[in-house]
Amino acid sequence: MNNIIEPTSEKHQSSQVVNNNPFYDPTLIKRHNKAKRFKFFTIASIAFAIGFLVFFLADMVVKGLPAFQQTYVQVNVTYNEKTIASPRKAIDKKYRRIVSRAWLRNIPKLVEVSPELINTTRKTWVLANHQIDQYMKGHYYKIKDKQLKLIQQMEQQANIKLKFNSLFFTHGDSKIPENSGILSATIGSILTLIVTMLTAFPLGVMTAVYLEEFAEDNRWTQLIEVNINNLAAIPSILFGLLGLAVFINLLGMPRSSPLVGGLTLALMTLPIIIVSSRAALRSVPDSIRQAGYGLGLTKVQVVQDHVLPLAFPGIMTGSIIGMAQAMGETAPLIIIGMIAFIPDSPGSIFEAATVMPAQIFTWAGMPERAYVERTAAGIMILLSVLISLNTLAIILRKKLEVKW
Amino acid sequence: MGYFLKAFESKKRHNEIKEKIIRFFLIAAASVSILTTFGVLFSILFEAIEFFQMRSFWYFITGTEWSPGVADSKFGALPIFSGTFIITFIAMCVALPIGLGSAIFMSEYATPSTRNKLKPLLEILAGIPTVVYGFFAAITVAPAIVNFFSLLGIHASFNSALASGIVMGIMIIPIISSLSDDVIQAVPDSQRKASLALGMTMSETIIHIIVPSALPGIISATLLGLSKALGETMIVVMAAGLRPNLSWNILEDMTTVTVRIVDSLVGDHEFNSPDTLSAFALGLILFFVTLLLNIVSLALIRKFKEKYKINTL
Numbered sequence: 282m283n284n285i286i287e288p289t290s291e292k293h294q295s296s297q298v299v300n301n302n303p304f305y306d307p308t309l310i311k312r313h314n315k316a317k318r319f320k321f322f323t324i325a326s327i328a329f330a331i332g333f334l335v336f337f338l339a340d341m342v343v344k345g346l347p348a349f350q351q352t353y354v355q356v357n358v359t360y361n362e363k364t365i366a367s368p369r370k371a372i373d374k375k376y377r378r379i380v381s382r383a384w385l386r387n388i389p390k391l392v393e394v395s396p397e398l399i400n401t402t403r404k405t406w407v408l409a410n411h412q413i414d415q416y417m418k419g420h421y422y423k424i425k426d427k428q429l430k431l432i433q434q435m436e437q438q439a440n441i442k443l444k445f446n447s448l449f450f451t452h453g454d455s456k457i458p459e460n461s462g463i464l465s466a467t468i469g470s471i472l473t474l475i476v477t478m479l480t481a482f483p484l485g486v487m488t489a490v491y492l493e494e495f496a497e498d499n500r501w502t503q504l505i506e507v508n509i510n511n512l513a514a515i516p517s518i519l520f521g522l523l524g525l526a527v528f529i530n531l532l533g534m535p536r537s538s539p540l541v542g543g544l545t546l547a548l549m550t551l552p553i554i555i556v557s558s559r560a561a562l563r564s565v566p567d568s569i570r571q572a573g574y575g576l577g578l579t580k581v582q583v584v585q586d587h588v589l590p591l592a593f594p595g596i597m598t599g600s601i602i603g604m605a606q607a608m609g610e611t612a613p614l615i616i617i618g619m620i621a622f623i624p625d626s627p628g629s630i631f632e633a634a635t636v637m638p639a640q641i642f643t644w645a646g647m648p649e650r651a652y653v654e655r656t657a658a659g660i661m662i663l664l665s666v667l668i669s670l671n672t673l674a675i676i677l678r679k680k681l682e683v684k685w
Numbered sequence: 686m687g688y689f690l691k692a693f694e695s696k697k698r699h700n701e702i703k704e705k706i707i708r709f710f711l712i713a714a715a716s717v718s719i720l721t722t723f724g725v726l727f728s729i730l731f732e733a734i735e736f737f738q739m740r741s742f743w744y745f746i747t748g749t750e751w752s753p754g755v756a757d758s759k760f761g762a763l764p765i766f767s768g769t770f771i772i773t774f775i776a777m778c779v780a781l782p783i784g785l786g787s788a789i790f791m792s793e794y795a796t797p798s799t800r801n802k803l804k805p806l807l808e809i810l811a812g813i814p815t816v817v818y819g820f821f822a823a824i825t826v827a828p829a830i831v832n833f834f835s836l837l838g839i840h841a842s843f844n845s846a847l848a849s850g851i852v853m854g855i856m857i858i859p860i861i862s863s864l865s866d867d868v869i870q871a872v873p874d875s876q877r878k879a880s881l882a883l884g885m886t887m888s889e890t891i892i893h894i895i896v897p898s899a900l901p902g903i904i905s906a907t908l909l910g911l912s913k914a915l916g917e918t919m920i921v922v923m924a925a926g927l928r929p930n931l932s933w934n935i936l937e938d939m940t941t942v943t944v945r946i947v948d949s950l951v952g953d954h955e956f957n958s959p960d961t962l963s964a965f966a967l968g969l970i971l972f973f974v975t976l977l978l979n980i981v982s983l984a985l986i987r988k989f990k991e992k993y994k995i996n997t998l
Contacts, residue, residue, distance in 0.1 A: 312886050319888035320794060326786025327803060330858050334810050340825055341817075487714035495711055508719045514909070514979035515972065516916020518943050519725055522968050525950065526728030548721045555718070581704050609814025612918035612943070616950050638816040645820045645923060653824065660817050667812055675805070 341664070345657030351446035351459060352414040353406040354379060354435060358388075360398040365389045372407070378428055381408040383460035408448070409441070411458040411651035417443060421650050449658065453624045454640060458651035461644075463659055465626040469539060469619070469634035470608060476543020476630055477550060477607050482600055484547070485554030486589075489596075492555075493562040494584050513552035520549050521616025529617060537618040537633040545613050550603040557599020561592040594681030601674040605667050611638040637663050729972055732965035739959050745966060751929040753949060753960040760963050762970075764929035768939035772850045772925060773914045775935060779854025780910055784861030785903065791862070792869040793891055811859035819923030822852035827924055834936060844926035844938035853920050857910040864909065868902025868986075869895060871993060901989040908982040912975040918943040942967045 306312075356376045364371035368388040372380055384407055392398050409417075413432060416422040424432070435441040453465030488505075496502040524545035528534045534541045565588050573583035614620070620639045627634035635643070637659065644656040737745070740760050748761015787807070791800050827848040834841040841847070872895050880890040896903065926938025927948060949964040 312889065316886035316888040319891070323786045323790035323794060326783040327790045329783055330787050330810060330855075330862070331803070331806055333855055334806060337813075337821060340821065344824075484714050484717050487711050488718060491708075491711035491715045495708060496715075505715050505719060508722050510983055511976060511979055512718055512722055514912055514975055514982075515722075515725060516912075516918070516943070516975055518916060518918045518946060519729065519968055519972055521950075522946075522965065523721070523725045523728045526732065527724055530956075548724075551718060551721065579700050579704055581700075581707050605812060609812070609816070611814065611816040612922075612947070615918075615922075615947055620951075638814050641820065642816050642919070642923070645816075645823065656820055656824075660820060663814065664817065667814070668809060671808070671812055 338664075341657050341660050344654060345659075345661040346654075347418045347420075348449060348654040348658035349446050350418075350443040351448065352409040352417045353442060353444050354409045354413070355404060355406050355440040356380065357402055358405045358407065359402040360388070360392055361400050365392060375431065378425075379410050379413045379432065381410050381457065381459045383455065383457045384408040406444070408459055411649060413441075414459055415650055417441065418654075420654075449655070453626055454622060454635070454643070455624055456622075458647075458649050458655065461652075461655060463637065463640065463662060465623050466635050466637045466640035466659075468626040469623065470636040472539035472627060472630050472634060473542045473546065473614075473619075473636050474604060474608060476539055477546045478600075478604060480544060480547035481550040481554055481603065481607075485551050485600070485603075486558050486596060488551075488555050489558030489562055490584060490589070493559050494580070494588065509552050509555055512548075513556070516612075517549060517610055518612040518616065520545050521613030523548070524613060524617045535631050535633070537621050537635075539627065539630040539632075539634045541617050542614050542619050542634070542636065543630065545617060546607040546610060549610065549613065550607045553603035553606065554596075554600050557602070558592070558596045561595025561599065562588060564595065565591045594677055597681075598674045598678045601670055601677070605670040605674075608636075608670070609638055609663065609667055611636075611642055614639050615642070726972065729965050729968045732962050733969040735957070736959060736962035736966045739962070749931055751945075753963060754952075758959060760959065760966075762942075762967065764931040765940055765942055765945055765967070766970075767931055768846065768925070768929065769915060769941040769943075771933070771935060771939060772846050772853065772921060772941055773911065775847060775850025776853035776857055776914045777907070777911060779851055780857035780861055780914075781907060783854075784858045784906075784910070785865055787858065787862040788865035788869055789891060789896075792866050793887070793895070807859045807862060810855075811863070813856075815856065815917060815919040816923070818852050818856050819919040819921075822848050822920055822924035826852055830936075839936065841936040842926065842938040844924065845936045846925060846939040847935045849921050849924040850935070852924065853914055853917055856917065856920065857914055860913055861906045861910045864906035865899070865903050868899045868906070868989065871902070871989075872898045873993060899989070901985040901992075905982040905985040905989070908978045908985070912978040912982070915978075916943065916971060916975055918947060922947050942971050946971075 354376070356372055358371050360371065365388065368385040369377060371385065371388055412422050412424050413428075416424055416429075416432065432441060448460065449462045451464055452460060452462030455461035488509075492502065492505065496505075524541055528541045528544055529536055534544075569587050569591065570583050573587050574580075578586075614636060618633075619635055620643055621633050621635060622643075623633060623635045641656055641659045641663065644652045644659065745760055745762050747763060748759065749763045750759045750761045751764055752759045791803060795803065827843050827845060830845055830848050831841045831843055876894055876898060877890060880894045881887070885893070921941045921944050925944060926940050927944060928938055928940060929945075930937055930939045932939070946964040946967050949960055952960070955961065
């Protein structure tokens with residue numbers, strides 16, 4: 282390709298023409314290569330984004346799956362007056378170090394529930410210490426040589442094994458890793474979301490109805506519109522400052538409670554619900570409204586009986602997406618104190634509680650290695666809830682949405 | 686007949702009253718959003734003013750030493766601003782090319798079916814809670830960076846600005862890509878076809894015709910991403926450091942405005958001490974910077990909409 286021809290007519294006529302296309306552009310190959318490189322760049326960037334997602338999800342699953350299993354050891358447990366007084370003594374001295382302290386502490390309760398156990402010695406599967414658990418899962422562990430030998434011996438006798446970790450779903454937080462679970466955080470999340478939903482949904486839909494159906498185009502309306510856009514851009518942590526200053530310090534609501542958390546999240550979710558509800562209301566054709574007025578309905582009747590029901594699927598979709606976002610939010614909840622250590626499930630919206638993302642945050646900061654898998658497992662559960670919520674929203678939109 | 690008319694009249698009046706009440710409630714609901722914005726502003730402003738009565742505003746903006754919790758505490762926020770700036774800059778270096786590249790691929794190269802498959806995946810990326818990104822940054826990315834640089838013989842901190850910056854950038858990719866995607870799609874097809882008909886290659890069309898046309902929208906998306914990065918909390922709380930550090934070395938630990946806000950409010954200081962109130966002073970700066978970015982971003986997108994007469998963006 283070194284027969285470069287200037288596309289001027291004079292030269293073109295005089296020289297030996299290999300390529301006799303008068304529009305031949307000598308830089309064409311370069312340009313095509315550049316186009317290819319550019320396309321490759323765009324493909325690479327989307328591949329990076331998707332690749333990251335896959336890597337990230339795989340990383341979480343690999344880290345989190347071990348938490349769904351827990352090590353149990355089979356030892357002789359003696360139940361009598363003495364062991365109820367000091368539960369440590371229920372187990373032979375040799376095994377004391379490898380059994381979970383939390384399980385031992387539970388012995389008096391166990392006897393209370395089933396009194397036939399008293400004055401007997403039984404071979405029982407007992408929750409093991411978290412270091413033993415980490416050893417069984419092949420992670421980093423800190424065990425003394427004496428105990429390590431004992432465990433290896435027990436392994437041969439099949440007196441130690443991994444079982445499904447049901448405690449993770451039935452227990453609240455605990456300072457003892459093998460005893461901690463996600464239940465109290467889940468209940469805290471549900472209570473908080475109920476408050477959020479009950480506040481943000483009516484407020485958001487009413488605002489949207491006002492702006493789309495009733496508002497005249499005046500200063501006040503414009504102010505509200507600008508406001509909603511700005512509200513959506515305020516960093517979430519500043520809502521935490523609002524919650525702290527207004528709900529807790531000014532109105533005296535209980536600190537760390539789902540009530541304060543729910544209200545704070547509601548204000549954050551408001552713009553999402555308003556924007557999607559407005560879009561849904563706008564998609565209802567004007568002919569519906571005109572037909573209603575033609576039949577003598579008032580404005581309220583038209584909106585309430587015709588426009589709102591038709592816009593409902595769109596409103597629901599937006600609200601579910603808003604809820605999913607509120608569910609994953611952590612920063613404002615830290616500010617209002619919802620990262621407290623909560624071992625028991627909250628009974629009402631006024632009691633101190635924690636939520637799932639805050640629980641993940643707390644566990645992520647724990648020094649014990651056993652909390653890493655619990656954090657990842659908590660993330661797996663949170664992500665599956667969020668992804669199902671979003672899928673539900675998409676399905677709702679596809680199934681119920683009316684095409685005009 | 687008169688009876689019917691009367692009944693009709695009273696029903697009409699009844700409806701009118703009902704209408705007025707409902708309208709009142711709707712206006713009240715709509716005003717909540719205004720109340721919230723001003724609530725955020727004033728709740729921060731009052732505490733911040735209290736802080737600036739105790740400490741000088743000038744030193745807060747320009748001082749280089751931040752040492753709360755000690756007897757002679759100093760509140761010079763410059764190292765905090767620099768940390769925030771550097772981490773945000775790293776995030777934008779990751780998010781801007783990748784987000785824009787993804788948006789261009791989705792709107793220009795991808796077939797509709799590929800596009801329909803890719804979009805939900807990017808939405809999942811957008812839906813991942815930031816606390817999860819934070820855990821990932823702290824447990825996977827940060828050690829990887831330390832290991833990589835120790836191979837080169839360079840010491841990197843486990844709380845390096847690089848780790849949180851990269852992960853924050855990934856978090857922002859979907860924000861930039863989805864908005865840019867919408868904007869690029871809104872560029873009239875006639876421009877695209879005219880350029881291709883004149884013999885320009887696809888990449889030349891995109892770089893010289895489409896991107897310049899969509900530029901206000903792309904800048905708007907970038908500013909929005911920037912404001913998200915500045916206000917992002919969980920990633921930096923979990924992966925970046927606590928130590929205010931005035932340095933350019935991205936392998937050192939740095940702190941950000943949001944980290945300091947969380948740190949000073951979670952600790953058990955007295956509420957009216959300058960230690961706690963400094964959080965509100967930092968919050969005030971954050972509020973105005975993000976507000977400014979958002980206003981400029983909205984103005985740009987409005988300009989774009991007016992130029993191409995689009996109502997749906």
